[in-house]
Amino acid sequence: MPTSVSHALAAGAIGAILAPATTTRRYWIVGVACAVAVDLDAIGRPFGYPDIAFVGGHRALTHSLPFAVALGAVATIAFFRGRSWDGHRWRIAAYLTLATASHGLLDLLTTRGQGVGLLMPFNWIRYEAAWRPVRGLNELWIVWLPLMATIWVARGLRSRTAAVRA
Numbered sequence: 001m002p003t004s005v006s007h008a009l010a011a012g013a014i015g016a017i018l019a020p021a022t023t024t025r026r027y028w029i030v031g032v033a034c035a036v037a038v039d040l041d042a043i044g045r046p047f048g049y050p051d052i053a054f055v056g057g058h059r060a061l062t063h064s065l066p067f068a069v070a071l072g073a074v075a076t077i078a079f080f081r082g083r084s085w086d087g088h089r090w091r092i093a094a095y096l097t098l099a100t101a102s103h104g105l106l107d108l109l110t111t112r113g114q115g116v117g118l119l120m121p122f123n124w125i126r127y128e129a130a131w132r133p134v135r136g137l138n139e140l141w142i143v144w145l146p147l148m149a150t151i152w153v154a155r156g157l158r159s160r161t162a163a164v165r166a
């Protein structure tokens, strides 16, 4: 499965593309937390406990697109209440939803692990991608590098746009 670093970088890339003109540390931390928290369904593994059954086990409900929409909405309401976020909440909700959804979609691209319940709880099929290029160390160059490049380009374009406006 992709490492938490991959999921955090995916959130960073989506956040860099959707960032409002000014962001705070909270913006980045909540996005990364949404993307990484999806794996809490398997939190017992390092301690020898089974996956959390009431969410369907690993790569089930927490990895689904409906869950991403719900978590994106709840996290936006919970963490972006202040007036400084007025006018930005739809964009932030989209960012948090996509950051969360990116986790299950990235998991689809791996050769290891079971299929992903992308549409749970509406259907309990576990999907597998026909093309699963992520295996072992190649994650570094086929996931990390493109995501880091995306962050770099998005931030560069943003600061350029800000400089033109100034």
Ligand SMILES: [Zn+2]
Pocket: 001, 038, 039, 059, 063, 103, 104, 107
């Ligand atoms: Zn996962």
